[in-house]
Amino acid sequence: MGCAIIGCGKSLPALAVANDDLTQLVDTSDEWITTRTGIKSRRIAVGETNVDMAEGAARQAMGLVEGGYCEAPIDPESIDLVVYSTCTPDVLVPSCAALVRRRLGLVNAVAFDVNAACSGFIYAMSVAESMMASSALGVAGAGRRNKVRRALVIGSERLTRITNWEDRTTCVLFGDGGGAAVVEWDESRAGVLATYMKNDDDDTNALTCPSAFDSPQPFDVNGVSKEAAVAGDPGNARIDEELGVTEAVAAGRPRQSLFMHGQTIFKFAASAMGNAIDEVCKRADVDIDDVKLIVPHQANERIIKYAAKRCGLSLDRFQVSIGERGNASSACVPMALSDAYESGRIQKGDKVILVAFGGGLTSGAVLYEV
Ligand code: ACO
DSSP states (O other), X not given: OEEEEEEEEEEOOSEEEEHHHHTTTSSOOHHHHHHHHOOOEEEEOSSOOHHHHHHHHHHHHTTSSSSSEESSOOOGGGOXXXXXXXXXXXXXXXXXXXXXXXXXXXXXXEEEEEOBTBTXXXXXXXXXXXXXXXXXXXXXXXXXXXXXXXEEEEEEEEGGGSOOTTOHXXXXXXXXXXXXXXXXXXXXXXXXXXXXXXXXXXXXXXXXXXXXXXXXOOEETXXXXXXXXXXXXXXHHHHHHHTTOHHHHHTTOOTTSOEEOHHHHHHHHHHHHXXXXXXXXXXXXXXGGGOOEEEEOOSXXXXXXXXXXXXXXXXXXXXXXXXXXXXXXXXXXXXXHHHHHHTTOOOTTOEEEEEEEETTTEEEEEEEEO
């Protein structure tokens, strides 16, 4: 018995922007981007919201529209839980999960967002699986908790809203998109065999995006002060200092934009993905040779190649979907998973690993049997 994936879908914005198009914005080239990252073009949401993409992906995963993979159409009222991973929500309140709940008529679902940067979908899956297992397996006091039998797990991002389009070291990497999976507790299937989550401190502030809370505050320690609003919020100044971005922000870099020290993240990613794959296999007591497909976070094709080498696996054991999409953070894994189902790479009985790394620093993996 276990938590089985019974549906999966994706939704991409309409606008495709090729590497050559970006040469109008920054000093770069198709050759540099392709050889360093494997990215040829990306989709950019102009008009589509984060929740629009999540909704499109969820409709596929639930079998309400064509596309994606769905074992049998899902009655919206049968969904008990929505866990929505994003670090780029359209709004702060309500949660994106609450908006999807309303749009899809998931009247019996509890719904909330999680943010673990690019590892978010792995964390969201882990949360959903834990909630299901604790209510289904009668873990001590299960009757005192919400009963979760079926859940919608989403990874959706509008990363290009926090991209600094003047920074060539980051802006060529990112894209937008949404992915979703429906999972259900099934007495007759193994489903998720193990999950693994790990955090490391980002000691050098290699991946940051300062606060979105930037509205002027007309207060200082003595009370109302119009001057304080002009000077800026001292809390923001302290967090900028903590994240090591004070000078960059003072020099005019947009506060709500992503900063990354590429090589530091590259090194972390290459070892973190390999470790997560090893750990989740160990927890599930599964030999990596018995795993059919690995669906990794799509940040850079070179990182995927490095992880493959580190695990002694050939690249064709990995789903690589980065070429036409770029890095859409926590949407990458569910979108690539949907690709794998649609192309027939995943069949009943296969063992599959989902694996990711991201800001925080976070990393994690899920191993499941189809
Ligand atoms: N076009 C042309 N030249 C560029 C560009 C560009 N877009 N960007 C950087 N360069 C230049 C640099 O300025 C540097 O020039 P210099 O040698 O004259 O100083 C040169 O190219 C090499 O730069 P590096 O940073 O050494 O290039 P690298 O091979 O490390 O590739 C990259 C950079 C692609 C960013 C890589 O480090 C990487 O993929 N890092 C990990 C990114 C990642 O995985 N992020 C995931 C997290 S993001 C998230 O969570 C949302």
